[in-house]
Amino acid sequence: MDQAKNFTKGFIRENPVFILMLGLCPALGTTTSAFNGMGMGFATMFVVLMSNIVVSLIKNFVPNKVRIPCYIVIIASFVTIVDLVMAGFMPALHEQLGLFIPLIVVNCFVLGRAEAFASKNTLLSSVIDGTGMGLGFTFALTLLGAAREILGSNAIFGLQFIEGDGMLVFILAPGAFIALGYLIALANKLNKQ
Amino acid sequence: MDKLITVSPSPHVYGDDTVKKLMYGVIYALLPAFLVSVYFFGIGALIVTAISVVSCVMFEYLIQKYMMKTEPSVSDGSAAVTGVLLAMNLPTNIPWWIIVIGALVAIGVGKMSFGGLGNNPFNPALVGRVFLFISFPVQMTSWPEPIVSRLQYTDAATGATPLGVIKEGLAAGVPMSRLAEQIPGYLDLFIGHLHGSMGEISALALLAGGIYMIARKIITWHIPVSIFCTVFLFTGILWLINPYDNADPVFHLITGGLVLGAVFMATDYATSPMTPKGMWIYGTGIGVITVAIRVYGAYPEGISFAILIMNSFVPLINKYVKPNRFGEEVKNG
Amino acid sequence: MIHTFPNGGVHPAEDKFAAGSSIKALPVPETVIIPLSQHIGAPAEPLVKKGDKVKTGQLIAKSKGFVSANIHSSVTGTVKKIDNEPDSSGYKRTSVVIETEDDQWEEGIDTGTSIKKNITAGPEDIITRTLDAGIVGLGGATFPSHIKLSVPKGKKAEILIINGVECEPCLTSDHRLMLEKGEELLVGVSLIMKALNVTRALIGIENNKPDAISHLSRLAQDYDGITVKTLKVKYPQGGEKQLIKALINREVPSGGLPIDVGTVVHNVGTAYAVYEAVQKNKPLIERVVTVTGKGVERPSNFLVRIGTPVKTLIEAAGGIPGNTGKIVNGGPMMGKALNNIEVPVNKGTSGILIIPAPEAARKPVVNCVRCAKCVSACPMGLEPHLLMPATEFKKWDLAEEEKILDCMECGSCSYICPSGRPLLDYIRLGKSTVSKIIRSRKQ
């Protein structure tokens, strides 16, 4: 496969959030600001990348019948590592993302990459895929977070550009759905062209 | 034969009603409430209504012309009705840009996303209103002082609605009897001399509009009556059980957006059931949810949420509640 | 007490311009075109051939099968041809074209004007005479009447209902008939009662015809068991099922007939025709036709020989007005638009309606706003707003489930729709497709 294409597919063409619609729970829950979305995105990206690497390396060692439990153990370990490291070194972000970090384990997107890609491809391809898809996920969450932050708090990455409150609804759960819905529509329109 | 004649299937005559006439009928029915509002809130009422109607009509035109690429049908008046109803649901001291956002959401999200007039599952004006309510809670819950703020727009002195006073008071443990002193008398409440959104203040004017619409057969009586009955019964029972901590049913009927909601918002064609039986179920549901939110919920008023919630049940009601089919249940008497 | 049916219905402008003009016999036309299929069921079989001389009232075509009716010559003259001629449906149908020479009635027909009240015929005779005289339902449905006079085995008729409703706007033929031929009508009703072996008959008349109500009520005092009932003006009260519901509060089950609820419905015109057939031995060769419409010079009610071209009637009423947009055979709600005014009046023609051009055009069609007016207007309790898209998107299962076949095509939904949607047009299409599907399923 063309590695460049392999890398870029995660942004729009096979964007995990907008097109594949995977990992919507953290996408909706953590994206109250662009920074939070980005943090969550990078955390997930780290897990995807690392689990892709490990799964790709051990793919022949693991018998088929136990591959899912093995992958889950691997993913869970990396998630725990992310959780601990974040709590230790980025307490503020950890506070914000809190509950959603452990939930990366059940993010279908992560297991999906391990199962659908890394377990069948070479190490290099898996690294490229993990990075590309992870960046795509980060891109989606950051975009969603930015949209919600701009509309909801009149700010972007914490920088207030208009005084006063924005449209609160975008900070709340319903706003997450509205913003995600319109971004999905937009991504589909771009994909069609 | 020297000229063409039309040959078409029957019927060969048609009723006078057109969508346009019905929509303008709704606007005429809203006139009394609008005039009462202008009397109490002055220029604020005029500005808010003008901005709301103009932006709704404009957004509908732009979306139809440039996004849906169809022939704009703003002349049917439905966008204007949405505009007036949205204005009716706003305080008259709300900044203009909030109204424009509300109009965009009402028309763009509430109506055009679903394919335009007749296809929207939720009342567009209420979608706009609830969106604003969650987005700008501060601006949406400070109501100008009637009469004294006639000449002010956004700088008007504000106060709480009677429902808000009761809700706050009861939450703080103040008994009903003492709270009653803080709210206007029932006559004032009925005429519309109180704090509230622009169009909801005068139960009298709204009922007049409702009677006009029923007489002109724009709406049927089922939905408003079922909502009123349910609210009256439900609050009446609560009041009889514990008059110290519950407002009486008459108070519930004439305050807040109940009359506006029951007469003008819940009866929206596209979002209400098609059969009288369905309308009863729908109206009863709205009544129950409204009272539940008012009495047990976090907000003092709940009719908007109640209508939107029941809107979502309308397709289900329409699927399972059918008109009385002639000859299906043979009742020979 | 004023009766009506409870659910549905509309109230179009009544426009009964011709209500005040008494029935005038139209002169015998030069040529008549008598279609052999003027009724529901099999066309009659011609008994004459080109060149034959026929007399007025002579049988020229014999009923073929049970659901069929005899056809008689309405004039005296020579059969010019038996050929396919366009009739009011717009299709060409086998017709007997007769050139008029004279007006000589067949032997044995009492053409006098005296009223014969004395009933001598027995039930069997009455049915036979009705069959022989080629009488069909004159309200418009043209169902052969002798069938409705013989009660099927296992069923029992209790009440006879006479339809004097004339709920279609504009039409006044039944109204004039009730005013001018009241006595004959009541004798006719008595005859039908005798044939059906019932003791009660109700004549339902809408209260926009107070003169007819009082006239018939007064006359009916002399007839045992006949009562005149006043009905509220509401369309389509003349529909059998609605009329039964309004008068005796019984609902004919879906897919059933009036006899299933112990009743039989006949039009006033049919009752009059039965009188003439039994008491005067006169076959059905003429009927009352209203010619009316906004702009018509002399809205009139004519006694017309079957087979007279529509054009003749219009000319007698003052000719076609300048702004004519549509000419309808029947009433405005259920009548059929004509594309040719040379077509003949047949047994089912109750009126000729001329509609001015501005009103002939339909309203522009816009989105359905789901106002539910069609649901509340439907007298059968159907949901036209649902049946139309079901047909449009070929969801025949849904259409059948939603009882599209119960539709009586009264047009109330299309009439009331503020969005100008062609509800009935689609429903008609849906009905015929669904019934085809049901038939093929049975095979």
Added chain:
Amino acid sequence: MAKRESTFFNMVLALLTITLVASASLGFIYELTKEPIEAARAARKNEAIRAVVPDFDNNPTEEQYTIEVAGGELVFYPAKKEGELVGTAIETFTHRGFSGTIKLMVGLLPDGTIHGIEVLEHKETPGLGDKMESDKSDFSAQFEGEHPEDFQLRLRQDGGDVDGITATTISSRAYCEAVQRAYDVYMDKDADVSYELPSREEAVEIVLVNFANNPLREEYQVTAGGNQYTVFPGRRGRSYTGLAVDMPSDEGYIGPIRLMVGFDSEGVITGIEVLEHEETPGYGDLIENARSDFYKQFIGLNPGEDNIRLKEDGGIIDNISGATITARAYCDAVRSAWEVFSEAQNM
């Protein structure tokens, strides 16, 4: 390397290897991050403490102590400079937030003056309730430098001195409650922090006046309205000076209320103490004598002549705001106690 077959051995081996490697690396990371996590937690708390009390040089978290109160516990962090107490940071709470519990860090100077308040935890609506956070609005600033004795910790609309956050009455009210709780417990910590209600014995001595005997020794039973009640007569010499009635009422807002009501020989109320109740903290518990003056309006009244009912019920007693049912039950209990008193007189 070819894919390994799914034999039992291979599967066990794979799982075992992977879990071993995973747990080993997790243990390693845990050790690595343990200290930073602890430090981050402490830093956060210290930051909050630092924000609400004047400059200190001790480590308040080391000297922290906890006091249990109804509904939770308060944590006290004494801040000292050169060994002298300069203020106390109190971790307090309220359960009456719009979306549940709110935790605050309230800093009080030794005399009880509020020095600063920070929000530790809350789930209030963004844009509304979260304005209680000091960096989102000036709401919390109005408390600084105020002493709750002169600065009523209630919203203006409830008769206090606090300007609530617009459209956020419930959160504002809850905030005040949490601050009040911190203040109350702090000011009372030397006396009896947990507001213990008087025992039966103590209550009898409080509610009776002008007696020389030991009423506890002379308790007896009185039957009134089919129920038995315990009463304690007060005597001076041979003359009867009053009667204390142990009066349970079974209809508080949450559970029964038990009162000790003292009468003089004429039936005039000489004192009332609450023995037991389960009413709402901050509302119904205002019937406790230590918490409000509610009881005082009964003293000197004679239920035989005065209408011991709430004003809204047609009587003369002022209600407790927010606790109508409790106050009503209290009045009922007082009237019943008088019934017992008159029964005892007739014996």
